[in-house]
Amino acid sequence: MSFPQVESRSARRTLTIATRILLALKLDGPLLIGLAMVACYGLIVLYSASGQNSDMILRTLLRMGLGAAAMVAVAQLRPNTLRNAAPWLYAGGVLLLLVVDASGYIGKGAQRWLDLGFIRFQPSEIMKIAVPMLVAWYLQERPLPLGLGTLAVTAAIILVPVGLTAIQPDLGTALLILIGGALVVLMAGVPLLVLAALALVGMSSAWFGWTLLHDYQRQRVFTFIDPQNDPLGAGYHIIQSQIAIGSGGVFGKGWMNGSQSQLEYLPERHTDFIFAVIGEEFGLLGMLVLVMLYLFVVGRALYLATQMQDTFARLLGSSLALTFFVYVFINTGMVCGLLPVVGVPLPLVSYGGTSMVTLLAGFGILMALYSHRKLVGS
Amino acid sequence: MAGPVSIKNPQREQHAFQRRIVLAVSLVAVAAVVLAGRLFLLQVLRHDYYLQLSQGNRARLEPIPANRGLILDRNGKVLAENQAAYQLELIREQVPDLATTLRGLAQLQLIPADEVDDIRRLVRARRGFEAVPIRLRMSEEEIARFAVHRHQFPGVDIRTRLTRFYPNGDLAVHALGYVAAIGEADLPRIDRSAYAGTTLIGKLGVESAREKELHGTNGFREVLVNAQGRSVQAQGGLAPDLRSRAPKAGADLILSLDLVAQQAAEQALRGRRGVVVALDPANGDVLVLASQPGFDPGLFGRGLTRAEYRNLETDIDRPLFNRALRGTYPPGSTVKPVIALAGLHNGTVSPESSRFCSGEYYLPGSSKPFREGRSGRHGAVNLEDAIAVSCDVYFYGLANQLGVDNIAEFLAPFGYGKPTGIDIAGEQSGILPSREWKKKRFKRRQDQVWFPGETVNFGIGQGYMTVTPMQQAHMVATVASRGRSFKPRLVTGMRNAETGQATVVAPQALPTVEGIPEADWNHVFNGMMGTMTRGTGRGVGNGAAYSIAGKTGTAQVFSVGANEKYVEKNVSERLRDHSWFIAFAPVEKPRIALVVLVENGGFGASAAGPIARKVLDAYLLPQLVAAAPAVTAAPQAKP
DSSP: OHHHHHHHHHHHHHHHHHHHHHHTTTTOHHHHHHHHHHHHHHHHHHHHHHSHHHHHHHHHHHHHHHHHHHHHHHHHHHHHHHHHHHHHHHHHHHHHHHHHHHHHOOOOHHOOEEEEEEEOOHEEEEEEEHHHHHHHHHTSSSSOOHHHHHHHHHHHHHHHHHHHHHTTOOOHHHHHHHHHHHHHHHHHHOOOOHHHHHHHHHHHHHHHHHHHSHHHHHHHHHHHHOOSSHHHHHHHHHHHHHHHHHHHTOOOOOOOOHHHHTTTTTTTTTTHHHHHHHHHHHHHHHHHHHHHHHHHHHHHHHHHHHHHOOOHHHHHHHHHHHHHHHHHHHHHHHHHTSSSSOOOOOOTTTTSHHHHHHHHHHHHHHHHHTTTTTHHOO | OOOSSSSSSSHHHHHHHHHHHHHHHHHHHHHHHHHHHHIIIIIITTTTHHHHHHHHHHHHEEEOOOOOOOOOOOOOOEEEEEEEEEEEEEEEGOOOOHHHHHHHHTTTTOOOGHHHHHHHHHHHHSSSTTTEEEEEEHHHHHHHHHHHHGGGGGTEEEEEEEEEOOOTTTTTTTHEEEEEEEGGGGGSSSSSTTTTTTEEEEESSHHHTTTTHHBBBBBEEEEBBBBTTBBBSSOTTTTOOOEEEEOOOOOOOEEEEEHHHHHHHHHHHTTTTEEEEOOOTTBBEEEEEESSOOTTTTTHHOOEEEHHHHHHHHOOOOOSSOHHHHOOOOOOGHHHHHOOOHHTTSSSSSSSSSSEEEEEEEEETOOOOEOOOSSSSOOEEOHHHHHHTTHHHHHHHHHHHOHHHHHHHHHGGGGSSOOOOSSOOOOOOOOOOOOOHHHOOSHHHHHHHHHHHHHHTTTTOTOBBOOHHHHHHHHHHHTTTTTTTEESEHHHHHOOTTTTEEOOOOOOEEEOOOOOOOHHHHHHHHHHHHHHHSTHHHHHHHSSSSSOOOEEEEEOSOOOOOOOOOGGSOHHHHGOOOOEEEEEEEEOOOOOEEEEEETTSSSSHHHHHHHHHHHHHHHHHHHHHHOOHHHHHHHHHHO
16 A cells, blocks of 8 residues: 555656756746647657658657757747847848848749758748747837837838748748737737728738739639639649548548558648648547647647736747647648648648747747746846 | 836736737637537538548459350360460559660560550550550460560560450351450440450350350459559558459350261361251250351450451351351252141142152143253152152142142241241341232232242242251251251250359240141151162262161252253352252151251252261261160270
């Protein structure tokens, strides 16, 4: 009878040790656990979705390691450092975007990458963090609710990198940058009237943007509206992905047993459409489990944001948390046919890209802001 | 509580921020619920629909053709079977360089050099992973040649497939028929889904008549296919539940044909245009069905070029024409035994009374002579003599006395003027003339009148009457069994290819020819035996180990004027008389009733007779040996 007591005591001791380590590393335990669970789930799915490609798993593990390192590193930064770095990071990012756009113009066609030799690197990813940072930095001193002049400056801050990314053309990332920035503004508080006006401007600019879209991008929107219209062309992605999800049923066909994904009917199965693989192989339950994990991460992140005491931290923290959810929603919504197909990966699960590092770095910022809050407060 | 950090109102700001967080959280919740609802819709409410779509995506139905049933003769000897044919197949994506590969194959003379470009186009038109046949039916020697060089041709391989094989070549081709690629014309008569995977279908003969039984039931298997349509063994851990059904082989057909007799018949006919049909009078079994010339049925399964087919079709000897069933000829003197029976039956003649044959016959009040065929004058002949020596004058008179209607009425039950009902298609009816027939046949009033002279010619099987050799054989069988008759049949049984269980096809009796006393039959039999011993067929029956009743016949192709004489060497070959010979044996207990027709063969006994004898020997001698006392046969049989 004494055995369990010994066990629980030792367990408590390990727990306290872990807490101390986390504390020392400025990390948030629950958030870390949530992220780790999503990542592990992602690895399991990826192994199946990649067709048992252990090379891909290895590379993903590498990226996760890189991301985790970035997260831990960023978490050590003081909020002040982050605050001061915001303009520089933004400026650097815009510069890199210009370089990429220029080389893309020379090389003709889509150009999103900057090849540093050892690693290929997507400057637009930086903007996913740099834009909210700068907006939060800019808005922290402004009295709320925001005035029109302030909004105009904010809009400029957001739209410059969005435009530069959109012309690459990388509509998905541009959209995400836009949303990341917009969320900061919304969390800062916008009068209803201004919000309505913005909506109007947004819609008219959407119409204007439509005229600027590439054919394939327009086709994506058409296809979203009626996928059966062109089943083997642009509608193929959506149809096949819905077949995959729908045929999975409640419990799924089993790991590595999804015929849609294993027989390559499902396009982009290990990248943008990996959520459909989950739906096919693990069913409704498997998808809901992942959605719950995501909600837990977002919830925890939002909770951390509410615990922060200065405006910069709160705005940045909450917008990062919500942006993460928006990523999740855009991808899952696209895969199950709620939203048009835009190239947005499923955070922490889809294979490839720089997004793993950026996302984890973003959570590093959240943790940094949270763990250093007392320093600010005292 | 933390102290103020800015000049703004932190308390209020915190409050407002928390309100926005609550708003954000509720928006997140709404989004999550919408997402979950969508997933519920797809995975629960529309699950069946999408499951079906995914099934259709991943599996392709691949038919497994059933083995076609064999065709065997009455003794179990194989007449048609399935044989592996070897074909050269190429899988483009496994070939390093298509042009070089094809050139290499052409150098080995495995594909024609002048077709290399066509083949390359053909291969390119198909998908890279598909095996494209580039050469059908390779010979043993070619297979060996390829085997030696195989290593030079990755992506090229030999594949076997079953094709129809007729081990005896063109033997009995008009009875067996053949198989050929399913054509447009076949589509209405087959169930297309049941024929998925089947490439060949029976044409003519029993191959066509028993297509349903021979074909069997095709099986299928579901093959896993990926998005490119490539069939894959398994992908990932995907272990799907694929359905399959084994094919059910077609039934083996057991034919009534006797391979040995058939061979003897065709051998004897070789080089001529003619027919041998032999029936078993006891049940209607077709023992021999030979129509020469024939053709190699294997040609069609292999794929006939258009030129080859045209050659067959336009050949002056018409090899595709089944003379036994579709050829209609005047029966000539071979009809005399039944005319004699008609005379006896109607009391027109008594068997003993003689008529005088002067070599010519005149209708009462007419000066137009009906000439004796070839043997000049016979003097006084009674009924048996008249059959034996084939006296035309006797039958001219008899026919005239009987009248056309009596003859037609009497002949009908013997199967004239209508198909015999044999179990393969394409049979002709021939013509059994009568007053009524003539009325229907001709439009003009003056043509519709039946003239007495036509009755006279009817008596010796000339004029309007035509018969198919099958009908004539049926008549002989009916006479041989003294009036009992059966529908001729080729298929006597079927055997389940898997269980070996045999089912017998019962003989189908036709109405017996009633009302003829034994004595009348005997007189006709005697006359026919007389043919063999002292009459027109003397030479044919020499030294036979069994008794034969026979009758010769000569059917005019070319009308000779009343005052002219038919001189064989003066008439071009195609216009010469057809040579008939009918016979049954042994007379006491007939086992075979036989008809031989040699087109343009001239006098019946000289062309058709010897052929008849060879067939009779081939069929009967082995049976006689087997039935003979074992004293002489047994020691030799046992080594």
